[in-house]
Amino acid sequence: MSAPTSPEPVQLVPGNTLLTKTPEEGRQLAVKMARLIIKATQPDAAVRERLRPIYAEDPAMLIAIGQTVAQEFATIAAANNYWR
Amino acid sequence: MSAPTSPEPVQLVPGNTLLTKTPEEGRQLAVKMARLIIKATQPDAAVRERLRPIYAEDPAMLIAIGQTVAQEFATIAAANNYWR
Amino acid sequence: MSAPTSPEPVQLVPGNTLLTKTPEEGRQLAVKMARLIIKATQPDAAVRERLRPIYAEDPAMLIAIGQTVAQEFATIAAANNYWR
Amino acid sequence: MSAPTSPEPVQLVPGNTLLTKTPEEGRQLAVKMARLIIKATQPDAAVRERLRPIYAEDPAMLIAIGQTVAQEFATIAAANNYWR
Amino acid sequence: MSAPTSPEPVQLVPGNTLLTKTPEEGRQLAVKMARLIIKATQPDAAVRERLRPIYAEDPAMLIAIGQTVAQEFATIAAANNYWR
Amino acid sequence: MSAPTSPEPVQLVPGNTLLTKTPEEGRQLAVKMARLIIKATQPDAAVRERLRPIYAEDPAMLIAIGQTVAQEFATIAAANNYWR
Numbered sequence: 092m093s094a095p096t097s098p099e100p101v102q103l104v105p106g107n108t109l110l111t112k113t114p115e116e117g118r119q120l121a122v123k124m125a126r127l128i129i130k131a132t133q134p135d136a137a138v139r140e141r142l143r144p145i146y147a148e149d150p151a152m153l154i155a156i157g158q159t160v161a162q163e164f165a166t167i168a169a170a171n172n173y174w175r
Numbered sequence: 176m177s178a179p180t181s182p183e184p185v186q187l188v189p190g191n192t193l194l195t196k197t198p199e200e201g202r203q204l205a206v207k208m209a210r211l212i213i214k215a216t217q218p219d220a221a222v223r224e225r226l227r228p229i230y231a232e233d234p235a236m237l238i239a240i241g242q243t244v245a246q247e248f249a250t251i252a253a254a255n256n257y258w259r
Numbered sequence: 260m261s262a263p264t265s266p267e268p269v270q271l272v273p274g275n276t277l278l279t280k281t282p283e284e285g286r287q288l289a290v291k292m293a294r295l296i297i298k299a300t301q302p303d304a305a306v307r308e309r310l311r312p313i314y315a316e317d318p319a320m321l322i323a324i325g326q327t328v329a330q331e332f333a334t335i336a337a338a339n340n341y342w343r
Numbered sequence: 344m345s346a347p348t349s350p351e352p353v354q355l356v357p358g359n360t361l362l363t364k365t366p367e368e369g370r371q372l373a374v375k376m377a378r379l380i381i382k383a384t385q386p387d388a389a390v391r392e393r394l395r396p397i398y399a400e401d402p403a404m405l406i407a408i409g410q411t412v413a414q415e416f417a418t419i420a421a422a423n424n425y426w427r
Numbered sequence: 428m429s430a431p432t433s434p435e436p437v438q439l440v441p442g443n444t445l446l447t448k449t450p451e452e453g454r455q456l457a458v459k460m461a462r463l464i465i466k467a468t469q470p471d472a473a474v475r476e477r478l479r480p481i482y483a484e485d486p487a488m489l490i491a492i493g494q495t496v497a498q499e500f501a502t503i504a505a506a507n508n509y510w511r
Numbered sequence: 512m513s514a515p516t517s518p519e520p521v522q523l524v525p526g527n528t529l530l531t532k533t534p535e536e537g538r539q540l541a542v543k544m545a546r547l548i549i550k551a552t553q554p555d556a557a558v559r560e561r562l563r564p565i566y567a568e569d570p571a572m573l574i575a576i577g578q579t580v581a582q583e584f585a586t587i588a589a590a591n592n593y594w595r
Binding site for chain 2: 114169
């Protein structure tokens, strides 16, 4: 029932680089990297789908997701020397 | 009912730059970037509107929002070499 | 009733600078900046007043406030090259 | 009853410096700075005394206190160039 | 019953280095290092196995795991000079 | 009953240095420093012993412990220039 449906290892860093052309792309990478950790921890797509409406309508969890993305983005921004 | 009302991708970094003229503008950018992650995660404006009074009257969530902004601002401030 | 009483935009960085003369003043700025995010998110002074005794007597929230201030202070301290 | 008993402003950075002779003293400063934010937010010593057994016997709060100290210490350690 | 089944000390940093060839390997190291702290704190494999379905189906805990990995990865990425 | 059993001040930084020979030793130091803050906040060994099975079987607390160690380790790793 809750058996993993994607047993192949999840790629955790899309493109295998932290370098992006723009801050916008860096932010998108931060969002993706945050999601991929969730995916690696809960590989069952059906479970993740069931959890989605729970966190998407819970303000505390939405705020926590924002904190995760902020942390990932800090690293990506430093890697890109802040796109200065 | 909870169907997304803005399916077009959300712009995550307004102006596509972390550079601002002043600390005040940098702080405003931090607030906006934090909100845009919420928007991208919960694209339904009606749901976000319904959640607003919940977090705005919950001291623990207000504090958590403050933590998110502080994290975003740390990155923006470093990008701007602290407006020294 | 819960209508915002201060609709004018909140100034988020007092003095519009992160630079302070001393660590003590830097710490005070961190506290103010943390509070101003709360104020911007919940502009109704009456609501904030009602919430105050809740978080001020809740140890978990007091600890969370401390974490927010620590994060803001980290940025301010770096901006000031740690007042070395 | 819950009236503040110490209305004078709390000194937030003991000694008004982040510089310490040793890591041990830096760690002690981190603990003190974390506590002083609690004191400034809840100036009533009697309330703080009442809250103490609550957080001191709650593992989640003890862990959260550890996170606060870790954050303060990160700043102090950087200020001291890690006492290298 | 809850007696530790692996009393030998857990190795906390696989390979005893933070340096990796690629961001992807750095991310995998972050995941492993986060898990090894859990293992060191709860050495009983049977208990960890029992806890797994709890956090893997709890969105708040999945988000918190993401925050932990983000923190570990920030350190690893800095150690590798961001694989620039 | 809950009277502190070790009233002597707790040493917060074992060896009074952040410098270690290897990442593994740095990680062990991070774990120790995190624990010593708990010990300083709750000096009663009997209470700490009673709390241990609570957090060791609670996945949310285990995750939070991981976050604390990650924060401490970030500082120690920087102090050691990442053992490059």
